[in-house]
Amino acid sequence: MDTHTVVVGTSGTTAQDVIAVARGNARVELSAAAVDALAAAREIVDALAAEPEPVYGVSTGFGALASRHIGQDLRARLQRNIVRSHAAGMGPRVEREVVRALMFLRLKTVASGHTGVRPEVARTMADVLNAGITPVVHEYGSLGCSGDLAPLSHCALTLMGEGDAEGPDGTVRPAGELLAAHGITPVELREKEGLALLNGTDGMLGMLVMALADLKSLYTCADITAALSLEALLGTDKVLAPELHAIRPHPGQGVSADNMLRVLAGSGLTGHHQDDAPRVQDAYSVRCAPQVNGAGRDTLDHAAIVAARELASAIDNPVVLTDGRVESNGNFHGAPIAYVLDFLAIVAADLGSITERRTDRLLDKNRSHGLPPFLADDAGVDSGLMIAQYTQAALVSEMKRLAVPASADSIPSSAMQEDHVSMGWSAARKLRTAVDDLARIVAVELYAATRAIELRAAGGLTPAPASQAVIEALRAAGVEGPGPDRFLSPDLAAADAFVRAGKLVAAVEPVTGPLH
16 A cells, blocks of 8 residues: 555646555645635636526537526526436446555646636545545446546536545445545535536546556566577577667667566577477567567557546546636547557457467477477376467466557547547446456467476476576466366466566576666
8 A cells, every 4th residue: 555645736637646546545635726726716707607508518518418508496406417317337346556646646637727616626526535435436337438437427526415425444335435434525516616627538548647657667577488489499688689689779679679678588498499499580489579569668658658648638528727718629639649549459369379379489399499288297197288379378368359449439429519539438448348358378488388397307407597597486376386286277377466466577687786
């Protein structure tokens, strides 16, 4: 649990702060500058609300109903109604970390002073986060434009003391009861505030930020397991030479090649060949690992640039400008985020695909250069890792389906007022599944490659010191080595946990130095 405090100011936030709040339960506070900006913007909204001319979001309806002027006696009801009616999600609950990221990012935009929300509403948002209260948000309901409307509405409903939420003990209760238990007064929304709480890209952005953190770790793990497989297959590390990658200077490619080369330093397996028969080239899945892993890394870097821009943004419609104008805009459209979410699903699927091909090569006696069939103890009596590869292949197949872009689709809504949408929420949801699948795929390669290296070592060849460190750490984590067939699922689950917890990288770096 993260015990530090994240201070929300007027100029956006960082990916590190999003993760600290979403996953680490960091405390949230508003800066003095944010409170001042909130108060100044609210004065502008209050002045416009008193004018006879209609202003969108302040004294009108919303979306296709924006042409109706709403009198002062109905405006509080209007703001309540937009939250209630837009809280129309369906399906399973969204994960707690996603909801916390969404709430925090909405608070980030509110604190910018461009939304016209009162300081007390922002303080209540912070209080709900700090109390560990998590609104119940459902899987379906966002088209990614005008932002994540339904998910954000369920969060706003909690601020009003309505709907359901999960308490810090994990129990779902009526939100009003949870607020009361923590001494939090429900907000009574005024002009524009209901709309301002709903009109953002916060859900898809939060999922992008967390996916980037997870994928960065997994790409380092994939470099390690690719190196282990190269070693187990008696491949050559000459293809990793920096001068070869310098003449095709994609940054990620150079990083992956360097990671692999450092893992293989001192290996007694690389360059050996079955029956002393020279092998001119290794298969693409081995030889081209830096190119594939590296292209994925470069895609991560592009997505991180998009995320950083969005983290610095104030997303609302209409927005309050510093010169006093309140202007409608299209900044809530999720296209920039949706595209990179889809890009990441594509590169993750390809990384899973090349990883599975190396595993299959390790198990095939015709292509493994002397390893036993399926790395079995007594092939025929034992099946070895045959079905572990089936599981890996099933995961790869799912990842290929998840790589089909959501952002290429659009379904018109709001009586054709919102006639082009981003589907960014859907892109984010499927990417989360893809990231989980990729971790499992990498874990299966780790399991197979370490077993294969141990079998080579039993034949008298000495692994690289980094490889030996991985094997020792994996065995200490309860993942067994070569031997007769046993119940395999627990071993694979333990290998998966080993990868996700960062233990693979932690095992290697004392030998290699920091990897990237």
